[in-house]
Amino acid sequence: MISTETLDLLEWHRLCQNLSTFAATKLGVVAASHLKLPTTQIESEKLLAQTKEIYNLEQELDSGWTFKGIHDVGGSLERVGIGGLLSAKELLDLATTLAGVRYLRRLIDRQREILPTLEELVSDIRTYPEIEQEIHHCIDDRGEITDRANPKLAGIRSEIKSLRERIYKTLQNIMQRNSTAIQEAVITQRSDRFVLSVKPAQKETIKGIVHDVSSTGSTYYIEPNAIVQLGNQLRQKERQEKREEEIILKALSEKVGEVQEDLERVLAVATILDLATARARYGLWLEANPPKFIDLDKEETITLRRLHHPLLVWQQRHESGMEVVPIDVLVKPETKVVAITGPNTGGKTVTLKTMGLAALMAKAGMFVPAKEPVEIPWFDVVLADIGDEQSLQQSLSTFSGHIRRISRIIAALQPENIRSSLVLLDEVGAGTDPAEGSALAIALLKHLAEHSLLTIATTHYGELKALKYQDERFENASVEFDDNTLQPTYRLLWGIPGRSNALTIAQRLGLDSKIVEEAQSLVGTGSSYDVNEVIAALEAQRREQEAKATEAGKLLEKTERFYSEVSAKASSLQEREQALKVFQEKAVTDAIADAKKEIAKVIRQLQQGDRTMQKTQQATEAIDRITAQELAKTQPPKTAKPGYKPHVGEKVRIPRLNQTGEVLSIDETTEQLTVRFGIMKINVGLTEIESLDGQKADVKPKAKATTKTTPAKSKKPGVMVRTSKNTLDIRGSRVNNAEMEIDNAIAHAIESGVLWIIHGKGTGRLREGVHEYLKSHSQVDKFELAEQKEGGSGVTVVHIK
Incomplete structure (x- = not known):
């Protein structure tokens, strides 16, 4: 149980009001304003899953997740459950609510794979489209019953219209005949009867019933006798119309009453969805992140980096408040008590409230305004003693008020809550003699170390600072104070106890300097002066380390940026190399294609003429010439090392074609090779190939020819017909x-x-x-x-x- 007193001290209700501004419906506003906290961790995790899913859904949809048409019809459902009659407007609100929830369910169904929690929530609801359609059939968008709802109603309304027209026509004739007696030429109503405004002196001119007289007595409102009977008939038809409308509303109300429980479930689901949406949108506005519940027994550390007080963030953005300084909360699993020390107005109390609100927000399924990762235990009990409970009526001093509240906290720490309680104590042991107060504070904190999961306490007592060095369950923290500006920085420092800086602050606030100097001399005579000097040195050392860490961070950022630039340039070079390779391959392909076209042209010429040996030889020479020309267009062969001799079956490169092929045969006499690459075979000379590692083939020196060879034998065979x-x-x-x-x-x-x-x-x-x-x-x-x-x-x- 979390007491109402603690919630008030932490200003939880203010946070709930802020949350309610992000709700889309009246239902959500009411639910957020009176937010109920879960009693189990499983329930908190379920709420958190809902928040995450809607947060991700809205990021993906950008728009479309809307609660348009959904109204608070809870009162109507309660009334119809006991046989009450709903108005046309209430029925119309119910119909639009059913349509709005059905629309949300369709959106969830379309992405059920990534919305398991929401899908489970809406899977069992029934939105009764048939009831919605019947309501729309009987009631129009203005909330009025339509003529099509009932044929009898349509007939009555037709008669009413006819009677009104007859009454208007009769009255207009009377006004025309007695224009001098009429005060104002308009037809009006008094007591639901049609009347004319008549001058007092002419009231006898128009015989009829006087229904009203103006406050000045200058106008009489008379219903002429000529329309009294028509007016009576009109009143009778209007009563009939009212009865028929009630019959229609009663029939619709009974249909709604038959499924009241299902419709209440629909309304509850709409409220849950709106509340989850408010949590998601509030988290986005706070720039918050989803928490993860940890188990301190598994040696996990409480991690809340750059934690902001949500109410101060609201104040800063909506009320032009001061910039909010975040704090870092890192609590080791063995730590049970954190003692925060430091000067007044330094932010110790705000730190307590920030931690308490963070625990409650995580418990309520909300995102926590801290940097990822957000890791915090699930606290079943959060109890706080913050502020002054001094009361003249109850004869309570500051000390008495604190003791009474702490007594209630101790009583609330039942055995079943020992492992899941968070206790927040402000100025523990204050308000009495310092010696007795510090002793009481030490005893209290030792008791809480045994009976609570985590206790965070603020204090001015120096004796509490030494507990860390006596008991590993204790940890020190302090709020930073800038000696140069004489201003608190509101930053939380871990592992270093704080100095009170009371004399420095007193001097800044205007206390007489002589008094401050005298007090300083008295402080200097005690051992606490030396302790403060040590703390000051530790703080200076910490600031130096933080400055170096900042410089290292900047250097790391520059290194990462340089690495990104180098990677980008390397990728660009690879892309250029690939593009060049593709271009070269295309050039070779184009050259081969052109050569084939020319060769085909030569073959066709040969086929069309006489097939003599001379013409065949000419065709062969033309083909060789075309091949040489096209291959010359490709890249020149690379220089290679000599001393290489190819073998049949070996893989070799043909540089001029930029291809790798297999040696099928070698003619040692002509130094010609048959090479196959893919499904193509080609005859090449030894000078045109090289090994895969770039070696050039050995070529025998040519002897002087003693006899002439025929042209046909000196060239590779041409294409025969x-x-x-x-x-x-x-x-x-x-x-x-x-x-x-x-x-x-x-x-x-x-x-x-x-x-x-x-x-x-x-x-x-x-x-x-x-x-x-x-x-x-x-x-x-x-x-x-x-x-x-x-x-x-x-x-x-x-x-x-």
Whole structure:
């Protein structure tokens, strides 16, 4: 249990009011203003999961998570539960609420994988779209019952309209005939009856019933006798209309009453969602982070770095308050009591309240305004003695008030709460004789070290500073004071006890300097003066270490920035190298493609003319020339080391093509090699290849030719029009068996660029199978039936890419 007294001391209700401003509905505002704290850690973790999921959902959606149309219909549901009649406006609010909750459920369902807690929350609610539709059928957006709700109601309203028109028409005729008697030419109502405003002197002119007289007596409001009967009929029809409307509202109210419990569940879920949304939006506004509940028994440290007081943040942003100075709270698992010392007005009390509010916010499923990671135990009990409980009415001094409140704290620390209690004590032992007060404070803190999970106490007693060196369960902390500006910095320092600086502050506040000097001389005679000197030296050393840490942080930041720049430049160089490689490969591909086009052109010319040996030789020379020209466009070969001799089956590089291939055969006489790369074969000279490690092949010195060689023998074989190498006979084969033969023949006929396939005429099935296979072959440019003299439909000519 967390006492109301502690919540008041920590100003928890102010924080709840701040939270309520982030709620979207009246339901959420009320729930946030009277926020109930969970009683178990499991419940707190569930609330925290809801907050996280909505926080992440809103970050992802940007917009769309809205509570539009959701109203507080709790009172209406209570009334309809006991047979009450709902108004049209109340029914309309209920219908829009059902639609609003259904919209939120659809958003959650669409992302159920990342919203397990919210999905579980909305999974069992029923929003009754049929009731919503019936309400909208009977009630329009203005909250009025429509004519379509009931045919009888529509007929009555039609009669009412007709009667009104007759009354207006009759009154207008009367006004026209008796214009001198009319005070103001308007038709008005008195006691739900239509009347005319008549001058007092002319009241006998218009016979009828006087329903009212103006306060000055200058106007009589008369219902002419000519419309009295019509007015009576109108009143009767209006009563009938009212009865029919009540019948419609009663029917709708009964339908709502039948599912009252389900609708109350819908309303409760809407409230939970709005409250979780308020927590998420408040956390975003505070720049807070989700806490993690830790177990001190598992040697985990309480970690709250740059912890801000949430109420001071609100004050700073909304009321132009002072800048909020964050504190660092790092409590080791073995620490049970933290004694905070330091000067008055230094922020000791604010530190207690900040810690207490952080524990309550985490418990309530809220984000904590601290830097990640936020690690804090789950406190079942938070108890505080903060401020002065002095009371003249109860004859309580400051000391008596503190003792009474501390007694209530001790009584609240029942055995079952020992391992989960947080106790906050302000100026422990103050208000009485210093010697007795310090002794009482030491005894109290030792008792709390045994009976509470964590106690944080502020004090001025120097004796409490020494407890750390006697008992490892105690730790010192202090609020920093700047000796140069004579101002507190509100920073919390750990491991160093604080100095009271009472004399320095007293002098700053205007106390006579002679008195301060006299007091300083008296302090100097005691041992506490030496202790203060030691503390001052420790504080100076700490400031020096912090300055060095700041410089180291800046240096680390520069190093990380330099590393990022170097990494970016390295990535850029890699991208440029890759782009250059792609460009070179494209250049080679383009050169090969151009060469193929030119070679195909030469072959076509050869096919169209007479196939003489001379023309064949000319075609071969033209092909060699084209190949040399296109290969010259690619990058020049790299310089390589001599002394290398290739072997059949070895991998070699062809620098001019920027390709790596396998040596298929070597002609020692002509120093020519057949190299295959991919599905292509090419004849190259020894001078055109090199080993993979860059060695150049040995070339024998050429002897002087004694005899002339024919041109055909000095060059690699040219492309023949039709030879046994580029002709494949598959007559009598099956299509499946022929495919492999065709594939091998295409690979061997790549140099010639054309392949003749003899399949015969027969039934034509083999020809169709061959053509079907050629359509999907990656190396086939096109194919066609041969000329009649070449075999006609029994032969297919294949043009290879």
